[in-house]
Amino acid sequence: MDQDMNKPAAQRPARQPGGVQALLSSEIGQLSALALVIFVVMAALDPSRFLTTGNFSSMAFQFPEFAILSLAMMLSMMTGGIDLSVVGVSNLAAVVAALILSALAGPQALGLAAGATIALAIAAALLVGALCGLLNGVIIGVFGLPPILATLGSGLIFTGLAVAITGGSAVLGFPPAFAFLGNGAVFGVPMPLIVFVVIAAVVWLVLERTALGLRIQMLGTNQLAARFAGIDDLAVTVRTYLLSGIFSAAAGLVIMSRANSAKADYGSSYLLLSILICVLGGINPYGGFGRVAGLVLAVLSLQFLSSGLNMLQVSNFAKELIWGGLLLAVMVANGIQFSRKRR
Amino acid sequence: MKIDWTRNETLVFLVIVAFCLVATAVDPAFLSLPTLFDLLRNSIVTGIFAIGVLLVLISGGIDVSFTAIAAFSMYTTTLGLINPVFVAGFRLPPLIVTLGTLSAFRGFLLTFVGSQLISNVPAGMRDFSRLTMLRGTTGEGYFYSLPWAFLALVLVVIGTWFLLNRTLLGRKIFAIGGSSESAHRIGIGVRGVQVFVYAYVGALSGLAGIIRASLARVANPFDLVGLELSVIAAVVLGGARLTGGYGTITGTLLGVALIVLVSNSLILLGIPSTWQSVVFGTLILLGTGLPAYQAKRAALRAG
Numbered sequence: 001m002d003q004d005m006n007k008p009a010a011q012r013p014a015r016q017p018g019g020v021q022a023l024l025s026s027e028i029g030q031l032s033a034l035a036l037v038i039f040v041v042m043a044a045l046d047p048s049r050f051l052t053t054g055n056f057s058s059m060a061f062q063f064p065e066f067a068i069l070s071l072a073m074m075l076s077m078m079t080g081g082i083d084l085s086v087v088g089v090s091n092l093a094a095v096v097a098a099l100i101l102s103a104l105a106g107p108q109a110l111g112l113a114a115g116a117t118i119a120l121a122i123a124a125a126l127l128v129g130a131l132c133g134l135l136n137g138v139i140i141g142v143f144g145l146p147p148i149l150a151t152l153g154s155g156l157i158f159t160g161l162a163v164a165i166t167g168g169s170a171v172l173g174f175p176p177a178f179a180f181l182g183n184g185a186v187f188g189v190p191m192p193l194i195v196f197v198v199i200a201a202v203v204w205l206v207l208e209r210t211a212l213g214l215r216i217q218m219l220g221t222n223q224l225a226a227r228f229a230g231i232d233d234l235a236v237t238v239r240t241y242l243l244s245g246i247f248s249a250a251a252g253l254v255i256m257s258r259a260n261s262a263k264a265d266y267g268s269s270y271l272l273l274s275i276l277i278c279v280l281g282g283i284n285p286y287g288g289f290g291r292v293a294g295l296v297l298a299v300l301s302l303q304f305l306s307s308g309l310n311m312l313q314v315s316n317f318a319k320e321l322i323w324g325g326l327l328l329a330v331m332v333a334n335g336i337q338f339s340r341k342r343r
Numbered sequence: 344m345k346i347d348w349t350r351n352e353t354l355v356f357l358v359i360v361a362f363c364l365v366a367t368a369v370d371p372a373f374l375s376l377p378t379l380f381d382l383l384r385n386s387i388v389t390g391i392f393a394i395g396v397l398l399v400l401i402s403g404g405i406d407v408s409f410t411a412i413a414a415f416s417m418y419t420t421t422l423g424l425i426n427p428v429f430v431a432g433f434r435l436p437p438l439i440v441t442l443g444t445l446s447a448f449r450g451f452l453l454t455f456v457g458s459q460l461i462s463n464v465p466a467g468m469r470d471f472s473r474l475t476m477l478r479g480t481t482g483e484g485y486f487y488s489l490p491w492a493f494l495a496l497v498l499v500v501i502g503t504w505f506l507l508n509r510t511l512l513g514r515k516i517f518a519i520g521g522s523s524e525s526a527h528r529i530g531i532g533v534r535g536v537q538v539f540v541y542a543y544v545g546a547l548s549g550l551a552g553i554i555r556a557s558l559a560r561v562a563n564p565f566d567l568v569g570l571e572l573s574v575i576a577a578v579v580l581g582g583a584r585l586t587g588g589y590g591t592i593t594g595t596l597l598g599v600a601l602i603v604l605v606s607n608s609l610i611l612l613g614i615p616s617t618w619q620s621v622v623f624g625t626l627i628l629l630g631t632g633l634p635a636y637q638a639k640r641a642a643l644r645a646g
Contacts, residue, residue: 143632144639146585148405153631156572156624164617272446317449324447328440 027282031297038301042308049311057190061183063303064196065258066270067296068251070277071203072244074295077278078207079237080220080287081140081147083244085155087271089132090252091264092158097125097253098171098262105175114175121178125249132158133245137238162264170263182257192254199247204292206243216240220287269320276327277302351582351634355597359604366608373611383493386603388555390496390596392574393581394503395547397595400578401507402540403520403587404437408445408571445571492554499547504592516540520587576623577602580630601626 043050069086076083098121105117132154139150184191207213215236218226227233256262281298283290309319366373399406507513515536518526527533581598583590605626609619 139628139632144635145628145632146635149579149585149627149631152572152575153624153627156620156627158624160618160621160624164615164621168617272443276443320446320449324443324445324449327443328447331440331443 028291028293028297031280031282031294031301035297035301035304038304038308042304042311045308046311050308055307059303059307060190060193061258062307063299064190064192065251065254065267066273066277067196067299068199068247068254069267069270070274070281070295070299071199071292072247072251073274074278074281074283074290074292075203075216075240075244075247076147076151077283077285078216078220078287078290079240080223081237081240082151082275082285083136083241083248084148084151084271085132085136085158086244086248086251086274087267088155088158088162089129089245089248090255091262091266092132092162092252093125093128093249094252094256094262094266095162095166095171095264096128097121098174098256099165100124101175101178102171102173108175114177118175118178122253125253126246129245129247129249129252130242131245132248133242134238136245137241140241141234141237159264166262166264168264170261172261174257174260178257179260180257182254182259192258195250195254199250200292200296203243203247207290207292212236212239217288220284220289222288272320272323272327273302276323276330279327280330351580351630352591352594352597354633355580355582355594355601355630359597359601362601362604362608366611369613370611373608378608382600382603382607385607386599387492387496388551389570389574389577389603390599391499391547391551391554392570393577393595393599394499394592395544396574396578397581397583397590397592398503398507398516398540399437399544400583400585401520401587401590402516402537403523404537404540405575405585406437406441406541406544408441408448495550495554499550500592500596507592512536512539517588520589522588573602573606573623576627576630580626582634584634585631598630 049055069090072086073083100121101117104120105114136151136154139145139154140147143150181191181195186194205213207216215226215231218229218231219233219236223233252262255266259266277295277298278290279285280301281290281295283295305322306319309322314322363373372378396406507516515526515531518529518531519533519536523533577598578590578595579585579598580601581591581594581596583595602623605622606619609622614622
C-alpha cells in the first residue's frame with residue numbers, strides 16, 4: 001500500500017489557499033472563531049467577574065469531566081454508532097471504586113495504606129468500565145443489535161446495578177488523598193485537566209496514528225465497503241466500545257473525586273451535553289469523520305457559555321433549553337454545510 | 344394455525360404467561376379482577392404513547408421527546424410539528440433531533456411554567472376521570488373500576504390499526520421505513536409522510552398528557568420524564584424494528600402489557616424496586632437481541 005494512503009484522509013495535504021478567509025472556511029477555523037466570539041461576548045458582559053484567575057481555574061476544574069465523556073461518545077460516533085450508556089458506566093465504575101475506598105480505607109486512612117487502596121479502587125473502576133464497554137461491543141458486534149438500543153438497554157442495566165448496589169443513596173467516606181484527583185493541581189495545572197489532556201492525546205493518537213483509528217473511520221464511512229476491504233468489523237467495534245467504557249470510567253472517577261461521593265444518578269445531564277459537544281465539534285453522527293481538535297474547541301465554547309450563563313444567574317432549566325436549542329441550531333447549520341459541499 | 348416461534352409477539356406472550364404463573368404461585372391474590380383492572384388502568388398512558396412511537400419506528404425514525412410534549416399537553420400538535428421540520432426538512436438524524444427537542448421543551452416548560460404542581464385541574468377533567476366504564480367489588484370486598492379514559496386507548500388502537508393496515512398513508516409509512524430511497528423513487532412524498540408521523544405522535548402525546556393529568560388530578564411538569572425509555576422498550580419488545588418498516592399493533596400492546604406487568608408486580612416476586620431498571624434493561628437487550636441475532640444469522644446464510 002502506498003505510504004500516503006495509510007494516513008487518514010484529513011491529514012493528506014489539501015489545497016491550501018492562504019489568509020484569514022481560508023482559515024474561516026475550515027471547520028477548525030470556524031470552531032475557533034465561535035469559541036473566541038463566545039469568550040469575548042461573555043467577557044464583555046461582565047469583565048470584572050469573567051476575566052479573573054478564579055473564574056479560569058474553576059472552568060479548568062469543571063469541564064474535564066464532561067469533556068472526557070464526550071471523548072468516549074466521540075469514539076462510538078466515529079464508527080457510526082452511539083453510546084447512550086456513558087453516564088451509566090461512569091456512575092457504576094465510580095460506585096464500585098467508592099465502595100472499595102470506604103470499605104478498605106475510610107476517611108481516616110493516610111500514607112501507604114491509603115495509597116494502595118486508591119490504586120486498587122482506580123484499577124477496579126477502570127476494569128468495570130472495560131467490562132461494560134466489552135459488553136456493549138459484544139452485543140453490538142456479535143449479536144447485531146443497533147447501537148442505540150444496545151447502549152440504551154445496557155445503560156439502564158449499569159445505572160440499575162449502581163442503584164441496586166447502593167440502594168440509591170450516595171457513598172461517602174474516602175481517604176483525603178483521593179480528593180487530589182479532582183481538586184488538586186500540579187504546578188498550578190488542575191489534575192482533572194491533566195487527566196483530560198492525557199485521554200485526549202490517547203484518542204488523537206488512536207484515531208490519527210494507528211491502524212485501529214483508520215479502521216474506525218473506514219467502518220464509520222461505509223460498513224459494507226469496510227467489510228469487503230477485509231476489515232474485521234467485530235474486532236474494531238469491540239475495541240471502540242471497550243475504549244469508550246474505560247474513558248467513561250475515568251470520567252466517573254474525576255466526578256467522584258470532585259463531589260467526594262459517588263451516586264447512581266450523578267451527571268445525568270451529561271449525556272445530552274456530550275452528544276451536543278460531539279455534534280458541535282464536527283463529529284458526523286453518521287460516522288466516519290471527526291477530529292479531537294474540533295471536540296476540544298466545542299468543549300471550550302460550551303464551558304465559556306456555561307460559566308457566562310452562571311454569572312448571569314440563568315437557571316439550570318433555562319440552560320437545558322439553551323443546550324437543546326443549540327444542538328438543533330448546530331445540526332441545521334452543519335446540515336446546510338454538508339449539502340453545500342455535495343453540490 | 345402454526346405457531347411461529349421466531350416472532351417477538353410469541354416470545355413476549357410466553358414471557359407474560361410465565362410471569363403471571365410465577366406471580367400467582369408466589370401470591371395467589373395476584374390472579375384477581377382488581378389486579379387486572381389495575382394493569383388496564385396503568386397501561387392507558389403507556390399504551391397511547393407506545394402506539395405513537397410504533398408509528399415513528401415503522402417510518403424508520405425514533406422520537407424520545409414525546410414525554411416532554413405530553414407534559415405540555417394542550418399546545419402539542421404544534422410542538423409535534425417542530426420535530427419533522429428538523430428531521431424531514433433538514434434531513435438530520437431523528438434520535439439527536441428529538442434528544443435536542445426533549446431537552447429544549449423540558450427546559451422551556453420548567454423555566455417559564457415553573458416547577459410547582461398545578462393541583463387545581465379544571466373540574467371537567469376531574470369529573471372525566473371519575474366516570475367509570477365498569478365498577479364493582481369482588482367477593483373479598485376489593486374495589487375495582489375502569490375509567491372511561493380506557494376507551495381512549497381502545498379508540499387510538501383501532502384508529503391506528505385502520506390507518507396502518509387499511510389506508511394508503513399507512514402503506515406509505517411502511518414503505519418509507521423499509522427504504523426511504525425506494526419510496527421516494529416510486530413517487531411517495533417522503534417529507535409529507537414524515538411530517539404526518541411526527542405530528543401524529545405529538546397529538547397522541549398531548550392526549551396521553553391530558554389523560555394522565557386528569558387521572559392523577561394534578562399537573563406536574565416533572566411527571567412522565569423518564570417514561571420515554573420504558574415506552575420505547577415496550578414497542579421494541581413488541582417486535583417493531585429500529586431500522587423501520589416492520590411492527591405490529593398486537594406486538595406493541597403485548598410489549599406494553601409486559602412492561603406494565605413488570606413495573607407493577609416486581610415487588611410481588613420479592614425483587615426490590617431498586618432492581619427495576621436492571622430488569623428493564625435486560626428485557627430490552629434480550630427482546631431485541633434474539634431477533635437481531637436471528638436476522639444476522641439468516642443474512643449470513645443467505646450471503
